[in-house]
Amino acid sequence: MKKLALACAAAVFAAPLAAATLSFDGSWREQGFLRFSSNDYTQGGGSLQVGSDGTVSLLWRAVPEGLRGSTQASWTWSVAESVPATDLRRKGGDDRNLAIYFAWTDPQTAATANPNRATRLLRDPNTKVLVYVWGDDDARGTLQDSPYLPGLKTIVLRQAGTGQHGERVDLAADYARAFGGAPGVLVGVGISADSDDTDTRIRAAITAPDLR
Numbered sequence: 001m002k003k004l005a006l007a008c009a010a011a012v013f014a015a016p017l018a019a020a021t022l023s024f025d026g027s028w029r030e031q032g033f034l035r036f037s038s039n040d041y042t043q044g045g046g047s048l049q050v051g052s053d054g055t056v057s058l059l060w061r062a063v064p065e066g067l068r069g070s071t072q073a074s075w076t077w078s079v080a081e082s083v084p085a086t087d088l089r090r091k092g093g094d095d096r097n098l099a100i101y102f103a104w105t106d107p108q109t110a111a112t113a114n115p116n117r118a119t120r121l122l123r124d125p126n127t128k129v130l131v132y133v134w135g136d137d138d139a140r141g142t143l144q145d146s147p148y149l150p151g152l153k154t155i156v157l158r159q160a161g162t163g164q165h166g167e168r169v170d171l172a173a174d175y176a177r178a179f180g181g182a183p184g185v186l187v188g189v190g191i192s193a194d195s196d197d198t199d200t201r202i203r204a205a206i207t208a209p210d211l212r
Contacts, residue, residue: 019074019212020067022189024048028061031118031190039193045208050098052193052202058101060190062115063211068186070211071172073102077134078164081203083195085137085160091147095198096135097160098206101190102171103129110185118190127151127187128179132169134158134204135194143178153178186211 024043032038033056040051041059048059063070083095101122105113109126121127129152138144138156146152155174157167175183189209193202 019210020064021046021208021210022061022063022067023208028059028191029116031058031060033057033119037196047205047207048191050191050193050202050204050206052195052204054196054199054201056095056192056194056196058118058190058192060101060116060118060188062188063186067211068110070186071183072169072212073100073171073209074166074168075100075207075209076164076166077204077206079134079162079202079204081201082160082162083135083198083200083202086135086198088133088136088138088154088156089144089147093197094135094147095194095196095200096133097158097193097202098204099131099133099135099154099190099192099194100206100209101129101131101188101192102186103127103188103190104175104184104186106184110187113187115187118188121188122149122152125151128175128184129153130155130171130174130178132157132167135160
């Protein structure tokens with residue numbers, strides 16, 4: 001009987017998570033990178049409209065407890081007005097149309113940190129972050145070091161320009177490629193647009209990301 005109970009428990013933990021959507025329902029809050037710079041975000045449940053006029057900021061939300069073991073994500077995004085291609089490895093010259101952040105930390109930090117405080121969490125030495133971007137002119141899948149934080153890696157999905165695309169990413173595989181090993185606890189997801197260095201405009205949209 002004990003062996004059966006253990007087998008059932010193992011099966012539950014091994015079962016893949018059902019997909020769940022991180023709706024734009026007011027749970028996402030803007031976090032500014034620069035004191036007087038703010039993008040325009042219009043949340044509408046299933047989608048987010050983004051306007052950036054020479055500005056940069058981050059829209060952030062904590063990941064619910066039941067989704068903190070997610071290993072895959074998907075979303076659709078579109079760009080109607082684009083920044084030019086910039087070198088995302090260069091600090092101070094790294095504009096991009098859209099970026100989506102996935103942040104992990106260890107169980108001990110996850111138990112005590114405030115997952116709603118993005119700037120503090122991103123700077124924590126125990127945090128590892130993958131940022132999938134629409135920008136630069138590198139080939140799809142290019143992995144880049146961030147010029148800002150050692151625990152942050154960028155993966156180019158789309159080159160600068162306009163259009164609409166659906167994305168599905170393997171978070172666990174990309175984490176292993178970027179940092180080695182398996183990801184820890186997924187504590188936060190963020191969305192950003194960045195046009196301050198080129199002083200240009202972005203008009204874009206993204207659907208609420210699905211996690212599984």
